[in-house]
Amino acid sequence: MQKLGLNELRERYLKFFEGKGHLRLPSFPLVPQNDPSLLLINSGMAPLKPYFTGKEEPPRRRVATCQKCIRTPDIENVGKTARHGTFFEMLGNFSFGDYFKKEAIPWAWEFITEDLKMPVDKLWVTIYEDDDEAFEIWNKDVGLPPERIVRMGKKDNFWEHGTGPCGPCSEIYYDRGVERGCGKPDCKVGCECDRFIEFWNNVFTQFNKDEEGNYTKLPNPNIDTGMGLERLACISQDVENLFEVDTVRNVLEYVCKTADVKYHESDKTDISIRVITDHIRSTTMMVSDGVIPSNEGRGYVLRRLLRRAARHGKLLGINKPFLYDISMIVINESREAYPELEEKREYIQKVIRIEEEKFDLTIDQGLIILNKYIEETKAKNAETITGTMAYELHSTYGFPIDLTREISEENGLAIDEEGFKAKMLEHRIIGREDYLSKQSSAWSDDIYSSLDKNLKSQFVGYSENVAEAKVLYIIKNDEVVQTAKEGESVTVILDKTPFYAASGGQVGDEGYIEGNDVRIRIEDCKKTDDGKYLHTGVVEKGTLETGADVKASIDIRRRTSIARNHTTTHLLQKALRNVLGTHVHQAGSLVEPDRLRFDFAHFSAMTSEEIAKVESEVNEKILESLIVDVKEMPIDEAKKLGATALFGEKYGNIVRVVKIADYSMEFCGGTHLKSTSQAGFVKILSESGVAAGVRRIEALTGEAALAYLHEREKLINEVSSALKSSPQDSVKRIEAMAIELKSAQKEIEQLRSKLVSGSLDEVFSNAVEVKGVKVVKARFDQLDMEALRNTGDTIRNKMGSGVVVLGSGYEGKVSFVVMATKDVVAKGIHSGNIIKEVAKIAGGGGGGRPDMAQAGGKDLSKIDEAIDYSIKVIEAQIK
Template identity: 55%
Template sequence: MKWTGLNELREKFLSFYVSKGHTRLPSAPLVPQDEASLLLINSGMAPLKKYFMGLAELPDGNHRATSCQKCIRTPDIENVGHTARHGTYFEMLGNFSFGDYFKEEATTWAWEFCTKVLELPVDRLYVSVFEDDDEAYEIWTKRRGVDPSHMVRMGREDNFWEIGSGPCGPCSEIYFDRGPDKGCGKPDCHVGCECDRFVEFWNLVFTQFNSDGEGHYTPLEHPNIDTGMGLERLACIMQGVDNLFEVDTVQNIMKHICAIAGVEYKKDPQKDISIRVVTDHIRSTTFMIGDGVVPQNEGRGYVLRRLLRRAARHGRLLGINEPFLYKVCETVIKENETAYPDLVQNKDYIIKVIKMEEERFAKTIDGGLAMVNATLDRLQAEGKDVFPGDEAFKLYDTYGFPIDLTREIAAERNVTVDEETFNACMKVQRETAREATRAALGDVAWTEDVLKGKEIHSTFVGYQTMETEATVEAILYSGELTDSVGEGDEATIILSQTPFYAESGGQVGDKGVITCGDTVFEVEDCKKTATGYFAHMGRVKHGVLSTGDTVKAEVNKDRRRAIMRNHSACHLLQSALQSVLGNHVHQAGSYVDDHTCRFDFSHFSAMTAEEIKLVERKVNEMILAAHNVTATEMPIEEARKLGAMALFGEKYGNIVRVVRMEDCSLEFCGGTHVDNTAKLGLFKILKESSVAAGIRRIEATTGWGVLDVLDQDEKLLSDASAAVKAGNHAELPERVTAMAAELKSREKALAAAEQKLASMKVNSLCSGAKEVGGFRVICANVDGTKPEALRTLCDTLRANHPDMIAILGTVCDGKGNVAVSCGADAVKAGVHAGKLVKAITAITGGGGGGRPDSAMGGVGDASKIPDAAAQMDSVILDMLKK
């Protein structure tokens, strides 16, 4: 048994099983790709369910695979750091058989890898089997050669894998004996003891039954093998260390944290807790962000935010009061770059996300911590041990301080949080928000309420046609059902079928007309109620419309086509953004009308001009390639197998609509689209901006909208050309350049003239100099002179006249300034320009100062300049006496 690094162990395992005919699979992203019920991948087999269930096959047709899967588990997050066992991020090694081999081969290879490849001593290996699995017991003892004294039979709780109804089966676990010195010392210490002596490191699940969930099991026709071995736990054994934090790659991360904090591990138990928390959480967050998770207030984004903020808080407990996690993540990337090169590719993005979240939390945590601790101090002074739920809610609602952080800090002082009251406050807030939403829905909620329980049918046919005949099923006017409405009445109409698209998925509702003979009802908007009624909202322009009328419903076709173009552009835009910026880009919202498409997406920095240009070009390339666009309804599982992108957080039914744009885009979407990308005409990005932290927005247009932009630009060019007297647009740059050159030339000429005037002014000023204490002093107003020119005058006098003291004032553009210069001889004698300026500006109510030879200041009251100047002779004489 030889010391082996974690990265080497990973490679040894995968290479071994490849040599046994297994397909080597890359780690799946932590964000589940085809498992809606799972927030984050938490086991090696989680991404492989489709293969175990026979819903898909490996690309190479193989029925055996091996992988090292990144995993996140957070149920015990509060224990992370407090023990050396708990962690949220780990890697799971595994080999899998999808109806191929079974117990014989699984045990053969597991034993070979342990004893031949890793060279673990056989006398320190133990194996457990399910108590009724005589077959496995016999295989281990008679064919693998395991001594019966090293075999343990265990019950269903320990050695039978089952989750409700479905495939299940017995397990075999392999243990390593770390030696008596690691044990509890009891005479009966054995496998299964709670102490640290016997470490279970490999679980082999023999999936051979199907359970009906009620205790009945039938053998599977094709049993499977699913094994899992924690990479970090195996590294602990191979490196002879006590826990995952002492494994080589993890330890290097911990050392970086200690270096930043200026602390040493295993010197202070409280600091050790914080070191372990930060070490574990920065591993988790680095990989999560690398796989496209962004900090948010719900779902997996909340898990990420919670881990980052918990780590940041423990950094402060270590004395680190500035963002630092983004630095540590560089070590995480370095330690994992061989197995996960995508971390290196996304390094800048990962660092940016972590740093921004740290900075954001820093604005919250100081105030929040102060309030939590103040409340805890008060409670303990009063002899109370329950943190009020309403105060915990105020911290959360007003200051953004997470309840779990309040809970953790309180627990450190043996105080519990009144979470019942907290949850009650949260419930009130949700109900208030729900009422606000209901108010915002307006007519939709009202329509739903009025029609509740009525036998009304409302079918959408707008994918196939933009006009159809229908029957008026119901009319709502002034909050009530009515039989008819007349000219000028605003109403909501429900039809038996409609071509009008109802506002949904970011696409606005259609406009158009409903006609019946001479009667015209103008539809201004269409919305869909929760139970599926299509509510046409508008006004009767002419005639009378009644329930039961047969009408023609016709969408404004030009407007709908413009909306379709912009909606299809959104799909192409997402594809182009992922291509240019990376796979972390995910839709965070959209709005599509007949003028623009607005697309919000996850990205943590402003796009460069080059990136915007490249994205725009890629979209136009897809448009000009004239890709066919198809929309198909299919079972959701089939759509996921095809790789269709779904909007995170959106609820989908069993049957979904999938829009495909050949090889460019494949998305779940209920909106309306063109049937060929060429119909978009052209695509133009109008604006890129920030919407929220980590969310960017692109506003763009297509078709006629692009022509409108070109027309506007043409007008701007024409106006600019006319203003500078350019004959045509092509001459505009040359004309502007010529005008700029001419302006610069005039500025030079003006400067030269001002310099000449300054020289003349110098001669004039010198002739008016008076003698003070043996030095020539000029004290004069040169109103209208700019401050820069004033300074130049002073510099000229100082350079040419060592015995000169110049005090010059000016009022220019309504502002007074004073400049003072002292020649070299005057400075040697003790005259100080800076002090002279201070004296003058103090008298005028201004301020200023400077060097002994040159100084400048602003005048408060310009009318007092002469008074100040009159006092300078005595000030100069005082300086000469000192």
């Protein structure tokens, strides 16, 4: 058999199936595209599900891929054994209703025996016990002897998950030799030992299973084959496990070099080496596909992996960020297959390093606390870390629960998982109650449950600003009432409304509900889950009655301002992706009439150049007067068109798509402009961080942006007037004044020095002697700290031998300086210890060296007392 590297095996496989009419597709990102059922792609067929189900048309009926995959259900076992890993590559050839068993089985055999030259006598296959068709193909077409074809039951050789498409499978095994077996007489294919290794699985999706458990044949059966690339490399390179495969081994060896350790010298060390090697492969791939460390979802998976690896680095004696450096080896080993790694090299390194540094700030303190908990638990002869302890580590020190579990187990302790979960739940409930307490009383469960669930509000606000409607409900003081009078605050539910209810970051509309001699000013609008629009406001005139016919009209000017900001957020997101990278995605927004706020996933603060570039691009698109086209369409059609969905958002079968020419296309239920030119222009006010990996931009458009510029212009004119200069010359005038000020300050300092020098004779004449040591103490309120230090140096140099104690109350700030000559330091004088006691009198503190120290204080009235107290302190120090 040929000994081939992992990268060559991947290429051989894909080229082989290209020769069989397959379209080679690049690996899909690890982040599932429009599939909320998955956190991360965990198999070769996962991103192809729409093709198998018929929801989407595949680019070709035959496809071959090498798919990046992440699986983390047994993360705690990674490192403890050489079998477990979180990242792997899955080779796959797929047929979407094209070829079937007659082609799939012989092609698999051809590839492994003719292309890879695997010895036939080492190969075994398994089939489903009732799959005579597969047996015939293996036996008659391929020529495999019956004794090498093993029939197995449903548990091993039938692929199904609940109801839906399913079918038998046929696996190919490689016999690695008796020496790798368990030694039992009945050791055979299917044994748990290391002798027979399954490396290729042909799944024949030919049935549909219904709710009653009946299997019916599919009219167009599919082929879904999978082969672990690392497992194939183990066979080809004749190594024991994935950590010894060439590309993985190169990463492992670099880990050893970084930690200055050797593999296979210590079981404990080997665990840490394997953890780091596996986890850095996973994290590098995840970051390259746009995952950013966070406390939720896939971001939390990434954070867990990075922090677990960082912690094992510390166990190996690495006490500085290092994972970002090892990620470079991962990139070098895989960049040919995954060019995005090379393209994002600097970005990957930066994200990983930032997370390492963040964890480094907390892990040492967290470990101290955890070790304290472990000691306390053992002292009580208990065997379990409490849920409260585990939660405290999680919430305060950023310790993932599995890290606490792992360290506890190393110390022979378990953790109270249920108690931890209860604490987490309690935290969520408190948060939810706090949220609900801030909501309108109309959200009360009692109020909501009393309403007819079949009655809904028809929203017509996308096309109409005014609607004739009927009052369905009036809610006042947490009760459903029949009438509401002038001056009363109410929530009104109508059968039809033009009012947009707050959602998707866009605030609700304001306006009026009017009828016969009645007018209600509406200040906000929200929506219940079952489709009732809640118009909250105050009755300004007359009496409102349930069942009344009314006219609902929105504040059009306000709505237009909101639309300006909402359309601009779409432009902003696209510009950010163009400038910063495609990892940018919306993490939240607030669209109001007078401003917009846009939160987005990004790992570091934007530079002023990046902000200017984004602002310029958005304004360019506004000036181009791009048409904003809004359409409703089936969600599958929208996905085919490439519309961007907000991750985690739930969408129905029909979605609303906002398309801005050929520039931007997003799912969105908000209100928008007809043309980008209606936005006027955008002005970015600020860019800041709001959470780990999340940045925020605040900006203005239209009238608000114009008002902002007018205010700035007014401010510039006022400054110019104060400077007695024109706006265009103001900067030069300020620079000239700064030079004048600096010159004046220098002159003041010189005058101060002369003033101090003139009073030095008096200072020296008031010197006292303490146990043979000369002490000069004085107060100079005209000196700041720097000048006070300089004066102290002057006095110390002139006196030759002794201690200087000075104080100042300059501009409301208390300062102290103590200095001592070398000869008195030898007698026991320590300026740092003297000043600690002196400053304490004035409510301050400080310290320093034996020959010089400085301190601050708070109480100006205590300066003299503090200076005088120095004599007692000095007297106590002299030996």
